[in-house]
Amino acid sequence: MNMLLTVDRLESFYGPSQILHGVSLAVKPGEQVALIGRNGMGKTTLLRSLMGLVPRVQGTIDLNGSSIRGKKPETISQAGVALVPEGRGVFGSLTVIENLTMASRAGRDGKRGWTLDRVLSVFPRLAQRRGNGGHQLSGGEQQMLTIGRALMTNPEIVLIDEATEGSDEIWKTLAVIRGEGIATIVVDKDIKNLAKVADRMVVMSKGGIEFDGTPSELLSQPELLERHLGLH
Ligand SMILES: Nc1ncnc2c1ncn2[C@@H]1O[C@H](COP(=O)(O)OP(=O)(O)OP(=O)(O)O)[C@@H](O)[C@H]1O
Numbered sequence: 583m584n585m586l587l588t589v590d591r592l593e594s595f596y597g598p599s600q601i602l603h604g605v606s607l608a609v610k611p612g613e614q615v616a617l618i619g620r621n622g623m624g625k626t627t628l629l630r631s632l633m634g635l636v637p638r639v640q641g642t643i644d645l646n647g648s649s650i651r652g653k654k655p656e657t658i659s660q661a662g663v664a665l666v667p668e669g670r671g672v673f674g675s676l677t678v679i680e681n682l683t684m685a686s687r688a689g690r691d692g693k694r695g696w697t698l699d700r701v702l703s704v705f706p707r708l709a710q711r712r713g714n715g716g717h718q719l720s721g722g723e724q725q726m727l728t729i730g731r732a733l734m735t736n737p738e739i740v741l742i743d744e745a746t747e748g749s750d751e752i753w754k755t756l757a758v759i760r761g762e763g764i765a766t767i768v769v770d771k772d773i774k775n776l777a778k779v780a781d782r783m784v785v786m787s788k789g790g791i792e793f794d795g796t797p798s799e800l801l802s803q804p805e806l807l808e809r810h811l812g813l814h
């Protein structure tokens with residue numbers, strides 16, 4: 583099967599500091615990949631690098647066979663990548679509806695499966711709060727809104743950082759996203775629940791990839807779990 587996303591020997595820098603040291607990773611269309619590892623190991627930097635938000639990157643980042651490395655975030659978004667960052671980033675002074683409609687865009691090949699009505703039906707809480715300003719939402723509601731905004735761009739892959747930070751409803755949302763055939767890279771600390779839903783688990787350590795395999799392969803390696811994830 584053709585890969586949706588291919589990352590090869592990716593190196594990322596913040597100023598003089600090299601944060602990623604040769605990350606290679608491939609994601610198939612519709613695949614759910616969990617990205618885990620201890621604090622400061624480079625998970626957020628990897629997601630931000632894929633979205634074009636890290637100023638200096640080297641190596642390969644291909645989406646559907648075309649390079650997106652070094653492209654602007656807007657171009658990468660148009661190519662089909664959506665980021666749900668930690669801390670979210672909804673527009674506080676705009677309403678729920680305004681936040682959603684401003685993100686609206688056809689996906690690749692003119693795909694428009696995700697409309698305002700569809701997003702509101704997946705997130706009834708957002709429908710109830712439709713006229714509220716972004717700053718009047720709870721953390722969990724802000725997360726739903728950010729995921730709703732990501733879906734409004736009709737993406738091929740959604741990158742979700744610190745997924746359970748908002749609320750536990752994220753697990754339902756991930757199932758919906760998966761049902762749509764949208765690929766995901768999900769960063770979270772809840773390894774048990776991630777292992778239940780993910781097709782693959784990728785463990786990062788010190789800016790590199792330490793393990794890449796199925797949930798059952800990971801769970802059968804207690805030494806790796808303890809060393810890189812602090813699990814006993
Ligand atoms: N803007 C930045 N400028 C310089 N260094 C940074 C910047 N952002 C992150 N770093 C450094 O890069 C390394 C990786 O950070 P990153 O945020 O990618 O880790 P993480 O795996 O997401 O951690 P966490 O689980 O705590 O969110 C850390 O050493 C961090 O201090």
Ligand SMILES: [Mg+2]
Pocket residue numbers: 625626627668743
């Ligand atoms: Mg992080």
